[in-house]
Amino acid sequence: MKRITILGSTGSVGTQTLDVISHYPELYKIEALAGGRNIALLVEQIKQFKPGKVSVASKALADELKTYINADTEVFYGDEGLLEVAAGTNADYVVNALVGSQGLRPTLAAIEAGKDIGLANKETLVSAGHLVTNLVKRCGVKLFPIDSEHSAIFQCLNGEAHQDINQITLTASGGSFRDRTREQLEGVTVEQALQHPNWSMGPKITIDSATMVNKGLEVIEAHWLFQIAYSQIKVVIHPESIIHSFVEFADHSIIAQLGSPDMRIPIQYALTYPNRLKTPASRLDLTQVGQLNFRDMDYGRFPCLRMAYESGIAGGTAPTVYNAANEIAVQRFLSGAITFLEIEQIIEAALDQHSVIAEPDLDEIMATDAWARATALQYKG
Known part of the structure; x- marks a missing residue:
């Protein structure tokens, strides 16, 4: 037991x-x-x-x-x-x-x-x-x-040699506003942002999905989990959320993990690994899905994802600032204090003001986290 x-x-x-x-x-x-x-x-x-x-x-x-x-x-x-x-x-x-x-x-x-x-x-x-x-x-x-994307990569890499990895690709649903232009994001409401098309998640993660911060955090997490360079991590929009992520190997073979968009599947796998048990989640029927679609990521449309890559590559305390500033920005948006588009402005302002510590210890990380939160809280636009 x-x-x-x-x-x-x-x-x-x-x-x-x-x-x-x-x-x-x-x-x-x-x-x-x-x-x-x-x-x-x-x-x-x-x-x-x-x-x-x-x-x-x-x-x-x-x-x-x-x-x-x-x-x-x-x-x-x-x-x-x-x-x-x-x-x-x-x-x-x-x-x-x-x-x-x-x-x-x-x-x-x-x-x-x-x-x-x-x-x-x-x-x-x-x-x-x-x-x-x-x-x-x-x-x-x-x-x-446990995240569905990282669970997918974890499963795709079972039995594979790390040096044979060419690229990992994290799939993104695109969130609540995936089909809106930046101009159409002006004035969107909290209620609209919380209407995720595929997943049942908490409010913070749902907003992060809409801004693409969630995918940015996943990129940084994937770097550490799988010890892989940022240049080998790609993100594509996959509106159906059926392929949870995939890996391309040196011979250009691609292995993907598919499943219904139900968090109980990756949760259970994390608990039962290396075994698999029956799950309460529904079965995936690809004939009912019909087709799967993919779109290149537009970093101009989703600047928060661009900032995640930049923070990850900068390293040190930069990702700490990215995360902490976003947490405060999301809280302020959910409370009605700022607009949706100001979330990204707050993150960028905090990163611009920060001097990166290259090899921070825990105390320096916590101090940086506190500084980023205070900075994000004071942002007036």
Whole structure:
């Protein structure tokens, strides 16, 4: 039986992970959950899966939670609570489904505690890829990608030699506004931006998909996960979201991974690797799909993706700034404080003002993250 901790259990990936686990109760035991602010849902999860430890965002929420559950479950809160559930249990596998750079410290703590990682929190590798990958090697743990694109690449590379890779291609749905020109993006609403055509995701990732920041973060994550140069990473728009990514090899053969746009498929594979089990996701019928379409990426239309490549190539703290500035920009857009197009302006302004630290330690990364957030918050346009 695999013992699991889930960070971000009440979010989109977290709830889908628990759905996968619920189909195989004989294979998995939930050791701990971190649920943020959604107390009602977390209470349901605790009653169903009976974790030994849980964490929430604040002391007030922790006190509230205790009134709904029995004393068999220990309750923690805040940043220290995340570290406790990540590293302080008998779990041998931690699923990091947190949103944003808050996932970095718990991931490092879990790795140091010898736990394998199922990573859906791409910001961890974006902000501190060199620290995470070096620690994974030093501690001898495994890092399994949960994002559908990286899971696809991971599967395509099974049994293949790294030196035979010519190019990996990440597919992008194009997001909510994929068929709009830049002129047509003027005045778009939050509600329109949250209408993703293919995937069911949380609000932050859905906005990132519309700006193509999500794909930019995936490019940087792919660089670290697969130890491949940015010049060998390509992005194409694939509106159907059926081919989740593909790899071209030295002989020009291409191997692709296909599946329904359902996050439970890559989640389950990360949990069961190297085995495959039946999944609650629906089967893919290509005769019903009919045809698959692909379009070259337009970096003028999607400047956030261009900035991701530039940040990744610059290295050091540049990706940290890219990610942190975007997190604040998305929050401001969701709250109605800025327009959709100002998201990219905030990211570019923060990057332009930043002096890159080439080999940052964790303290320098966290300081840079804080600086980028403050800069993005102060942006007036």
